[in-house]
Amino acid sequence: MVNKLVDYATTKIISSFTPSIDNIFLKEGIFIEAGIIENMAQTVALHTGYTYFLKGEEPPTGYIGSIKRVTINKLVGIGEQITTEANILHEIMGVTLVEIKVKNAHSEEIAIGEMKTVIASPNE
Structure with missing residues (x-):
């Protein structure tokens, strides 16, 4: 649910995404709420993955620990x-x-x- 890395810093990331006709989160041509939340999660994952890429290390598996205070005002x-x-x-x-x-x-x-993510322990 991310097409492009727009900007990266150690404490921030910006991504962009354009829903296409074959996206699983479309309903009657509208990118639904679940798709927006998945885009949020994938943007956070992109930050972690890119951080590890810059260090030359294999990115770890991560999980969403919690999602809170989500407000969706408009769909695209x-x-x-x-x-x-x-x-x-x-x-x-x-x-x-x-x-x-x-x-x-x-x-x-x-x-x-707001979202809380958790990096899996090395044994998982």
Whole structure:
């Protein structure tokens, strides 16, 4: 649910995504709420994966620990690009808390939320 890495920093990432006609999160041509939440999660995963890529290491498996305070104000349709920004609020012992904002092509904030992700232990 991410097409492009737009910007990266140690505490922030911006991705973009454009839903296509074959996307599983489309209903009657509209990219539904579950798709936006999946885009949020994939943006956070992109940050972790790219961080490990820069270190020359294999990225770990991660999981969504929790999703809270998600508000979706507007949906987009097929071919409408969204831009997702995740800002890391706290990171400790493999647990990361991020604030995520999603905007449409007109820079309108269409969704906001917080997500906690967890890196799997090496044995998993």
